[in-house]
Amino acid sequence: MNPARGAAAFAAGAASVLGYAPIGAWPLTLAAFSVLLHLWGTAATPRAAALAGFLFGLGQFGFGVSWVYISLTRFGGMPAPIGVIATTGFCVVLALYPAAAGALQARLRVGPALRAMLLAPAAWVLLERGRGWLLTGFPWLNAGDAAIDTPLAGFAPVGGLSLVSLAVLVAAGALACLVAGHARRVAGAVLVGLIACGALLRLPAWTTPEGGPLAVALLQGNVPQEMKFDRQRYAETLETYARLAEGTRARLIVLPETALPGFLERIDPAYLGRLEAAAKRNQGDLLVGVPVRDSATRYTNSVLSLGSAPRQRYDTAHLVPFGEFIPPGFDWVLRLLSIPLSDFTAGATDQAPLALAGQRVAVNICYEHAYGAAIARTLPQASLLVNVSNVAWFGDSLAPAQHMAIARMRALETGRMLLTATNTGITAVINHDGEVVARLPQFVEGRLEAVVQGRRGATPYVRLGDALALAVCALFVLLAFAQARRAQSR
Numbered sequence: 001m002n003p004a005r006g007a008a009a010f011a012a013g014a015a016s017v018l019g020y021a022p023i024g025a026w027p028l029t030l031a032a033f034s035v036l037l038h039l040w041g042t043a044a045t046p047r048a049a050a051l052a053g054f055l056f057g058l059g060q061f062g063f064g065v066s067w068v069y070i071s072l073t074r075f076g077g078m079p080a081p082i083g084v085i086a087t088t089g090f091c092v093v094l095a096l097y098p099a100a101a102g103a104l105q106a107r108l109r110v111g112p113a114l115r116a117m118l119l120a121p122a123a124w125v126l127l128e129r130g131r132g133w134l135l136t137g138f139p140w141l142n143a144g145d146a147a148i149d150t151p152l153a154g155f156a157p158v159g160g161l162s163l164v165s166l167a168v169l170v171a172a173g174a175l176a177c178l179v180a181g182h183a184r185r186v187a188g189a190v191l192v193g194l195i196a197c198g199a200l201l202r203l204p205a206w207t208t209p210e211g212g213p214l215a216v217a218l219l220q221g222n223v224p225q226e227m228k229f230d231r232q233r234y235a236e237t238l239e240t241y242a243r244l245a246e247g248t249r250a251r252l253i254v255l256p257e258t259a260l261p262g263f264l265e266r267i268d269p270a271y272l273g274r275l276e277a278a279a280k281r282n283q284g285d286l287l288v289g290v291p292v293r294d295s296a297t298r299y300t301n302s303v304l305s306l307g308s309a310p311r312q313r314y315d316t317a318h319l320v321p322f323g324e325f326i327p328p329g330f331d332w333v334l335r336l337l338s339i340p341l342s343d344f345t346a347g348a349t350d351q352a353p354l355a356l357a358g359q360r361v362a363v364n365i366c367y368e369h370a371y372g373a374a375i376a377r378t379l380p381q382a383s384l385l386v387n388v389s390n391v392a393w394f395g396d397s398l399a400p401a402q403h404m405a406i407a408r409m410r411a412l413e414t415g416r417m418l419l420t421a422t423n424t425g426i427t428a429v430i431n432h433d434g435e436v437v438a439r440l441p442q443f444v445e446g447r448l449e450a451v452v453q454g455r456r457g458a459t460p461y462v463r464l465g466d467a468l469a470l471a472v473c474a475l476f477v478l479l480a481f482a483q484a485r486r487a488q489s490r
Helices: 003-019 026-041 046-064 068-075 080-105 112-131 143-147 151-180 184-201 231-246 269-281 331-335 366-370 372-376 399-414 460-464 467-489
Strands: 208-220 252-254 285-293 299-307 313-315 354-356 359-365 384-389 418-422 428-430 436-439 446-456
Touching: 003 026, 003 046, 026 046, 026 080, 026 112, 026 143, 026 151, 046 080, 068 080, 080 112, 112 143, 112 151, 112 184, 112 467, 143 151, 143 399, 151 184, 151 372, 151 399, 151 460, 151 467, 208 231, 208 418, 208 428, 231 269, 269 285, 269 299, 285 354, 285 359, 285 384, 299 354, 299 359, 359 366, 359 372, 366 372, 366 384, 366 399, 372 399, 372 460, 384 399, 384 446, 399 418, 399 428, 399 460, 428 446, 436 446, 460 467
Parallel strands: 208 252, 252 285, 359 384, 384 418
Antiparallel strands: 208 446, 285 299, 299 313, 354 359, 418 428, 428 436
16 A cells, blocks of 8 residues: 555544544544545555555544543553553554454455445444454444434434444445446435435334433532542542432432442441432432442442332443453553552343332443443333443543443434433433433533433334344345356356
């Protein structure tokens, strides 16, 4: 690959980040993927296509998830030079996925239009899906997440984020064909058809209201991350959340992840009673994030309910590598990091929704909501989704806004309202159409009060999961393979 093509691939990857939250300039992401598909379509060899994919990924992840460096160094205590190496290495690993997609799509000799609009999009989505699964997965900056505010988001309730990603890549392929002059009539029809179909899919009411309106309060304590586990700040942190909880009449009160920064067994029962009394006064319930130790070697990142209903608990099932657990063989990492509570035990994957305040609440913690299939497993039983998190680990970076966009996609996929309570923001209420209806500013102490509506029913995605998107990808690959065989026989 000549330097100009390499630079174009890297620049396109970096530019694609501008389409994601918080900037949301989604046409730039579509254009960036069009550049990548053009580079793949004109690559001389599979190796050249792989290199173009790698450089695109390096630009995308290098700019899009650079906030990893903040958590490792500013809050994790890792020396800056090692933090640079670790963050770079992480981005290199992530860039291997688009590299593999480039190599795979280049293996078949097909026409430029078929490659751009069928084969290459399918290869991208299949490898994107693999990135969300292999080695516990990192489903961040998926192509579809940039389309949350576009008509293409209408595919989410039908086939989930993977189908939205496929629609984005097919649209990018059609755009590339229009610019390059390949099958322009077909490409134009595909582009218009995708936009129209996505818009029409936003019209049906995939779910229906259940029960009456529910008053909720989401608490944002705004405890600085560097002080969160400081023993001298402990009493002040607890008082902040108690005061915020006692100041609302909401039937459901939600506190963030590890709002109580100490093991449950060590927290004064009188303090828990104070929180419980606030919830019972409102004839409702309260959810609070707190670590729970079940034995000397087993402790979980949990959410505990207090209030009118019997006490219930949810334990994080999908842990963050190096943040919430240390993979086997990487114990040496602990010597470079000073992250409290960094080796949790995972909870069960089949935990039932919690019966609270007249709702069936499906709780997820931290970046668990990045896994659409895991959220869908709690449905259609759950009537309301709640995410509690502490994205203060990433400071004033792109991460909180990206986190919010992912939450919006989960609400749209499932047809459920989603409440997200965080330590420093973004704390928000998202409706069943994936729209933010209320939020607090970042880095302020506050209480977000709103009235929400539980819902029942199941979207096609809840019933089918990722099967539809994967089946469409498989069909695209088969069509490309058949065309390659016919071309070879001729």
